[in-house]
Amino acid sequence: MTLRTALAAVLLAASPSALIAQGKPATDTAAPADIVPQVRSRDLTGTFGGQRVAYTATVKENVLFSDDGTKPEAVIVTTSYVANPRDTSRPVFFLFNGGPGSGSVWLQMGAFGPKRVAIPSDARDDGAPPYPILDNPDSLLDVADLVFIDPPGTGFSYLTDGTDPKKYYGLTQDARAVADVIRLWLNENGRWNSPKYLGGESYGTTRTATVVNELEAGTYNDVGLNGLVLISTILDFAGREPTPGNEMAYIVTLPNMAAAAYYHGKVQAPSVEAIVEEARQFAIGPYASALLKGQDLPAAERASVRAELSRLTGLSETYLDRAELRVTDQRFYKELLRDRGLTIGRLDARYTGRDYDAAGETPDNDPSFYGIDAGYTAAINSWLRETLGFETRREYQSIGFEPGRNWDWSLGQGRGAYLNVAPYIGQAMRENSGLRTFVAQGYYDFATPFFGAEYSLNRVGIPQDRVQFHYYDAGHMMYVRDEDRAKLSRDLRAFIRAR
Known part of the structure; x- marks a missing residue:
């Protein structure tokens, strides 16, 4: 000592x-x-x-x-x-x-x-x-x-x-x-x-x-x-920071987005285990490949990836297209349940909260933290x-x-x-x-x-x-x-x- x-x-x-x-x-x-x-x-x-x-x-x-x-x-x-x-x-x-x-x-x-x-x-x-x-x-x-x-x-x-x-x-x-x-x-x-x-x-x-x-x-x-x-x-x-050019940040959070979308009824699947396994395989395969191609991504492949990304996350293809297929977690908290006027939690996406208004891009706070x-x-x-x-x-x-x-x-x-x-x-x-x-x-x-x-x-x-x-x-x-x-x-x- x-x-x-x-x-x-x-x-x-x-x-x-x-x-x-x-x-x-x-x-x-x-x-x-x-x-x-x-x-x-x-x-x-x-x-x-x-x-x-x-x-x-x-x-x-x-x-x-x-x-x-x-x-x-x-x-x-x-x-x-x-x-x-x-x-x-x-x-x-x-x-x-x-x-x-x-x-x-x-x-x-x-x-x-x-x-x-x-x-x-x-x-x-x-x-x-x-x-x-x-x-x-x-x-x-x-x-x-x-x-x-x-x-x-x-x-x-x-x-x-x-x-x-x-x-x-x-x-x-x-x-x-x-x-x-x-x-x-x-x-x-x-x-x-x-x-x-x-x-x-x-x-x-x-x-x-x-x-x-x-x-x-x-x-x-x-x-x-x-x-x-x-x-x-x-x-x-x-691998966790969504800074421009770091594609891994989008890849590793995609299965979480699928899980949250499933929990809140935005996507259908037999179980949370089933939807996250689909998201894992898509994330490490077609999605990773598409992101790494950058602006060389062919239009047909972009459309295919966008459609599957929409199916897994519950977000519209229009929104995903505007986001260049790259949705940060902060944006996702706000966008998933925007039609209900709710945001979801960062620490626990099961939690929901109401912000000052429903028009913002990111949440006011994390309802899964202030909730406990x-x-x-x-x-x-x-x-x-x-x-x-x-x-x-x-x-x-x-x-x-x-x-x-x-x-x-x-x-x-x-x-x-x-x-x-x-x-x-x-x-x-x-x-x-x-x-x-x-x-x-x-x-x-x-x-x-x-x-x-x-x-x-x-x-x-x-x-x-x-x-x-x-x-x-x-x-x-x-x-x-x-x-x-x-x-x-x-x-x-x-x-x-x-x-």
């Missing part, structure tokens, strides 16, 4: 008591000399996966120091759920969300924590408080101990006064900090020889790739992993502050803007390098024959399209026999739908047990 990762942790006496989006800044800062890290624990019980489990919930501030060990630079909060009696043969699962700038509230209070917030399962708005906080039988505590990590600038985690954001806010910088916290947790809990799983959602899948690079291929190469869990995957960023965010934020604050007793004047950053606006997107590969972190996963899997990868994708997720995830992970260098894909009938946060939360839990439980 370097001096930078030395831990300053003090147990205080117990006392009572979300892809980048703009958030609120923290309400206070702490001078390095004033830091007295908190640890709050509570013994609880619950039924998970049909098993009654006694566990200890611990929310803790972990302090990372400067390279010379003299200055506390970052305070990173972890929330751990460890079964009792403690058993070092049990797997431990490290989880985080994305953003960058998103706290772990989404996976913790929506999918895998012992409690969850109840919001409508059928793509309706979560409404006004109070939001029920329920026991979560779909938590994975019956098969693994869980450690939720809030990287700097997310949740209650923060950088101390005088710390340069450039040292922590970036692809590699962030990964090093998270890897340091994982090593600290393993040290303190005596879990170095336990089976280990690492996973995240959205940018958290990017983080998973960069963290595994730090743990298994970095300076130390000291933390072997059993599994990577990618939920709503974004690894290849260049209040419930999650209320739940995590209630759980951590009131139930577990964590005390702070800071605001919980469910989606904070500080990391995102300071983020270094470079991997040090030169100016204009192609940003794709999937090779990190390939290297880790090639060098660790016991490492498997689980990929979970929602059919209605435009933020991290499932076809883009498939494209990222089926390229040269990634062992295909140890990568498994699972699909869900919802969007980016598939666990908001009750049936898919249960399915995701079952699928992951089987993945962990199959080590």
Whole structure:
């Protein structure tokens, strides 16, 4: 362990008591000399996966120091759920969300924590408080101990006064900090020889790739992993941006458009699986060929592609012709249901909303985000502050803007390098024959399209026999739908047990 990762942790006496989006800044800062890290624990019980489990919930501030060990630079909060009696043969699962700038509230209070917030399962708005906080039988505590990590600038985690954001806010910088916290947790809990799983959602899948690079291929190469869990995957960023000339952005989103059109009754098919498979084959075949021909595309071929594109997306041939066969996702959100005066969601296309008017080209906002965010934020604050007793004047950053606006997107590969972190996963899997990868994708997720995830992970260098894909009938946060939360839990439980 370097001096930078030395831990300053003090147990205080117990006392009572979300892809980048703009958030609120923290309400206070702490001078390095004033830091007295908190640890709050509570013994609880619950039924998970049909098993009654006694566990200890611990929310803790972990302090990372400067390279010379003299200055506390970052305070990173972890929330751990460890079964009792403690058993070092049990797997431990490290989880985080994305953003960058998103706290772990989404996976913790929506999918895998012992409690969850109840919001409508059928793509309706979560409404006004109070939001029920329920026991979560779909938590994975019956098969693994869980450690939720809030990287700097997310949740209650923060950088101390005088710390340069450039040292922590970036692809590699962030990964090093998270890897340091994982090593600290393993040290303190005596879990170095336990089976280990690492996973995240959205940018958290990017983080998973960069963290595994730090743990298994970095300076130390000291933390072997059993599994990577990618939920709503974004690894290849260049293939996702619809800048002029980048045809892959249109190719990877076409199956999502077909799924959304099917859900809203704009196209007919036996099932969502059937329509997306048709769209996959068309996207990678005739559609890709047509786009790559550019202005050399023959008129007859253009007409044929336009007709099939209309059939799959529910958009008119006139509109597609005007768009040069290239419809951005932002335009699609507005155009698909324009005749109904509705826009569809980016994170989850099942959601609909009404904009100020129906004439615009892009939506006012994402109805699949504003439809759920209040419930999650209320739940995590209630759980951590009131139930577990964590005390702070800071605001919980469910989606904070500080990391995102300071983020270094470079991997040090030169100016204009192609940003794709999937090779990190390939290297880790090639060098660790016991490492498997689980990929979970929602059919209605435009933020991290499932076809883009498939494209990222089926390229040269990634062992295909140890990568498994699972699909869900919802969007980016598939666990908001009750049936898919249960399915995701079952699928992951089987993945962990199959080590």
